Amino acid sequence: MFLDFAPLEGMTDAIYRRVHRATFGGIRQYYMPFVSPARSLSFTNRQQFDLAPAQNAGMPAVPQVLCRDAELFADMAALLKEAGYSEVNLNLGCPSGTVTAKGKGAGMLRDPAALDRFLDQVFARSPLPVSLKTRIGFESLSEWPDLLRIFIQYPVKEWILHPRTSREHYGGSSHRRCYGQALEAAPFPVIYNGDIFTLSDYQAFCAEYPAAPGIMLGRGIAVNPALAQKIRGGEALTKDALRLFHDRLYREYLKYWPETAVVGRLHGIMAYLCQALDCPESVLRALRKSTRAEDYQEAACQVFSQGILRDEIRFTPP
């Protein structure tokens, strides 16, 4: 069963992906956080950097597009093809209110007939194979049978399914039986995504769905960057590896970003990584409060020297 790294907007950019791959193994491919293209197909500097072939050389990275217009999607896919990508992922799962209010992401699941027309055009026009990342409904589970029937009609490269409705965000437990139904009904690979945070979560999932071709891991790797490596039979996370990962990230971001921006980005990354450590609250507070680079570095040093690696590392919602 292969393991993919989920897109985590605001975190898993090209630099993060590269440093992760240089430090830990176990990942088949990395999905890039979504790009929501404007009709002009103009991009911010950061988006251009993230998508640039040079920043992704040798990386199995799949770009993701968030879009409700099939023509725009096809134009974006053509650009990505030109840039050397061989697959494009369509985001039909983002539950953020600002996204769904525009009828994008999981907002597209609200109107199955319109979704069907959109997908018909997407698959007719895209110059690249299209994979999907979806949820199982917008408001309620009752929408699922209709959505399942629609998705399985298309020549989908791979379908990544996070079995929650948009309304559920990340709350409650995922509706795994919907994943089982998709796995059985779809003529293409269906990849499971959601709440696999530890080796035992993985083993329990495999026991339940031995026919699953793969799993996408998100917050579990954000907390334990060695999770996929460990699942694949490699080394479990060590404090040295965690520190090396952090230090490499800091150095690599510093090559491209001003130091204050690097500190800001590292705060977001450390909010996850610190969950791997049992660390005095005062030390964590000093890290959170640090804004100047020297203060951040001193605080991070304390986190790594005083923190003790937890026996069981698992993501817990903040």
Ligand SMILES: Cc1cc2nc3c(=O)[nH]c(=O)nc-3n(C[C@H](O)[C@H](O)[C@H](O)COP(=O)(O)O)c2cc1C
């Ligand atoms: C901070 C954050 C950013 C995310 N950004 C994206 C994104 O850009 N595209 C996407 O398809 N999903 C995004 N997701 C959803 C994750 O890819 C994944 O589906 C979700 O975290 C559930 O998987 P997990 O339980 O393994 O974390 C994001 C999730 C989080 C927490």
